[in-house]
Amino acid sequence: MIVTIAARELRATFLSPIAWTLIGVTQIILAFIMGSGLENYVRTIQPRLHLYLTPPDITSEVIVPQYMWLAIIMIVISPLLTMRVFSDERKNKTLTLLVSAPISMTEIVVGKYLGLLAIVCIMLATYTVMPLTLLFFGNLDFGLLFSAILGVFLLMAACMAIGLFISSLTENPLIAAMLSFFLILLLSIIIFAQGESPDVFSLAHLSLFQHLMAFVNGLFSTHDLVYYLLLITAFLILAIRRLDSDRLQH
Amino acid sequence: MNNNTLIEAQHLSRHYGPNIAVNNIQFELNRGEVVGFLGPNGAGKSTSMQMITGNLAPTTGSIGICGIDLLDKAKQAKAHIGYLPEQPPIYKELTVDEYLKFCARIHRVEKISVTAAVDKAKQRCGLTKTGQRLIGNLSKGYQQRVGIAQAIIHSPAIIVLDEPTVGLDPIQIREIRTLIRELGEEHGVILSTHILPEVQMTCDRLQIIRDGELVYQDTLENLSQQSRGSCAVIGLSKEVEQDKITALPDVASVERLSPKRWRLLFNDGCKPVPQIAKQVVDNDWGLTELIPEQKSLEDIFLDITTSEEEHPAEENVPAKDDTA
Numbered sequence: 108m109i110v111t112i113a114a115r116e117l118r119a120t121f122l123s124p125i126a127w128t129l130i131g132v133t134q135i136i137l138a139f140i141m142g143s144g145l146e147n148y149v150r151t152i153q154p155r156l157h158l159y160l161t162p163p164d165i166t167s168e169v170i171v172p173q174y175m176w177l178a179i180i181m182i183v184i185s186p187l188l189t190m191r192v193f194s195d196e197r198k199n200k201t202l203t204l205l206v207s208a209p210i211s212m213t214e215i216v217v218g219k220y221l222g223l224l225a226i227v228c229i230m231l232a233t234y235t236v237m238p239l240t241l242l243f244f245g246n247l248d249f250g251l252l253f254s255a256i257l258g259v260f261l262l263m264a265a266c267m268a269i270g271l272f273i274s275s276l277t278e279n280p281l282i283a284a285m286l287s288f289f290l291i292l293l294l295s296i297i298i299f300a301q302g303e304s305p306d307v308f309s310l311a312h313l314s315l316f317q318h319l320m321a322f323v324n325g326l327f328s329t330h331d332l333v334y335y336l337l338l339i340t341a342f343l344i345l346a347i348r349r350l351d352s353d354r355l356q357h
Numbered sequence: 358m359n360n361n362t363l364i365e366a367q368h369l370s371r372h373y374g375p376n377i378a379v380n381n382i383q384f385e386l387n388r389g390e391v392v393g394f395l396g397p398n399g400a401g402k403s404t405s406m407q408m409i410t411g412n413l414a415p416t417t418g419s420i421g422i423c424g425i426d427l428l429d430k431a432k433q434a435k436a437h438i439g440y441l442p443e444q445p446p447i448y449k450e451l452t453v454d455e456y457l458k459f460c461a462r463i464h465r466v467e468k469i470s471v472t473a474a475v476d477k478a479k480q481r482c483g484l485t486k487t488g489q490r491l492i493g494n495l496s497k498g499y500q501q502r503v504g505i506a507q508a509i510i511h512s513p514a515i516i517v518l519d520e521p522t523v524g525l526d527p528i529q530i531r532e533i534r535t536l537i538r539e540l541g542e543e544h545g546v547i548l549s550t551h552i553l554p555e556v557q558m559t560c561d562r563l564q565i566i567r568d569g570e571l572v573y574q575d576t577l578e579n580l581s582q583q584s585r586g587s588c589a590v591i592g593l594s595k596e597v598e599q600d601k602i603t604a605l606p607d608v609a610s611v612e613r614l615s616p617k618r619w620r621l622l623f624n625d626g627c628k629p630v631p632q633i634a635k636q637v638v639d640n641d642w643g644l645t646e647l648i649p650e651q652k653s654l655e656d657i658f659l660d661i662t663t664s665e666e667e668h669p670a671e672e673n674v675p676a677k678d679d680t681a
Binding site: 108111112115118119122123199200201202203204205206207208209210211354355 | 410411412413414431432433435436438440442443444446447448449450451459460462463464465507
């Protein structure tokens with residue numbers, strides 16, 4: 108049942124121009140970033156490689172920054188992917204179809220979320236093709252690459268959960284997109300609220316980007332993984348509660 | 358509860374803030390029956406439909422769907438219901454086939470029987486030629502048909518249709534009504550509408566709802582029997598005083614239509630037309646016409662929905678000041 112809903116979500120996204128446009132435009136931006144990264148590497152780092160004890164390799168100097176950029180682009184893009192998930196269903200009154208069917212609200216929300224994750228996977232796969240072309244010219248640090256991909260995937264997954272919840276609040280996709288954008292941006296920039304010392308709790312611990320750092324540095328950190336999983340679960344539960352409350356008495 | 362009772366709704370109420378949309382409604386739906394929900398706009402028809410189909414939780418009351426409590430075991434109960442809301446819940450970017458397949462799947466139709474179910478629903482709703490077309494490109498009437506197909510795709514025991522013929526052309530309306538009659542043979546159908554002939558043509562039983570309350574509930578057969586011969590128009594060639602007309606047997610009241618024509622309202626349950634004819638002829642008033650009038654459904658509907666309008670039950674009427 109969940110799979111049916113996820114499949115429809117995936118289909119709906121790719122039947123509309125949104126997904127195609129976003130993937131295409133992002134690809135162009137990433138191509139530019141990778142090109143300039145490579146040029147920088149060839150011009151400034153390669154001639155001095157013999158000077159380093161542990162020479163910086165192309166993965167950490169070119170590819171990882173590209174994924175950092177991708178993460179930043181995602182802040183802008185993910186609200187556009189999630190805005191219509193529930194608001195369209197509300198606006199077109201098609202939510203009734205799902206609610207009347209013998210499926211629970213949890214199945215509906217999880218199904219939709221898995222559909223979004225499938226889109227994220229497809230996007231990440233297309234973005235990863237470009238770095239992999241470097242294999243023609245040399246070797247890559249696959250451990251670091253996968254860790255960076257996993258990190259960006261978790262960040263995107265978190266953005267999807269936030270967007271999905273916001274989309275369940277309103278029937279206007281535009282408002283859903285704006286609200287999700289602001290919430291995700293806010294959760295991103297509080298990384299600047301660093302405390303005096305690392306021991307003191309600071310707002311930065313709540314930041315989406317704070318927890319990305321370990322992954323892009325090649326560290327698989329369960330503590331950051333748990334952060335993302337908790338955030339995702341929390342927003343999915345909020346969405347379920349929100350949609351259930353439509354039915355109930357206030 | 359016997360096996361044929363599909364829906365048993367008891368003491369259903371739904372409040373929206375201070376407004377009471379539906380107040381203490383009870384009714385039953387049996388297999389092989391088409392029940393018409395009739396009422397003016399805003400009477401609470403759609404709210405009732407939404408409660409029966411699990412889209413809205415009632416403030417008080419209980420709903421049994423084929424013996425399963427809808428509020429406790431929503432998932433099992435919903436499997437027995439097919440619902441067409443006021444606005445058909447269609448995905449315009451899908452083709453008819455894709456959409457119906459999706460509907461079949463979420464209604465837990467087994468994977469191997471999905472194609473058969475889709476074909477059957479399409480055939481019943483006259484959609485066989487439109488399978489490959491995008492729903493968004495179909496006319497309103499066809500979209501409505503897709504909505505009905507969606508409601509019957511898992512052959513549910515109960516089919517709830519909220520104004521199914523809105524926006525259809527006369528031919529389509531006739532087809533849909535025939536379809537509803539057909540469906541009523543093996544399923545239980547609840548039909549909400551404010552179109553009176555529709556009820557007369559399709560329903561076995563009628564429920565009139567006004568200001569959230571069930572004000573009338575009877576079979577259509579009883580209704581037509583009751584309404585037949587409750588009044589008559591009499592035409593005389595002589596002018597006769599009103600007192601004499603009122604004195605005719607079983608006449609409750611008279612209304613003067615013209616100097617020589619009267620409308621007679623009979624006492625409840627009486628059918629005194631033959632006696633009246635005899636007496637009028639005996640009195641030699643010059644009988645020119647005597648036509649028993651059948652109260653149409655429209656009259657009954659208007660009687661029921663507009664009576665007590667002057668003294669509306671206060672708690673039901675949202676602040677609406679006509680005199681201001």
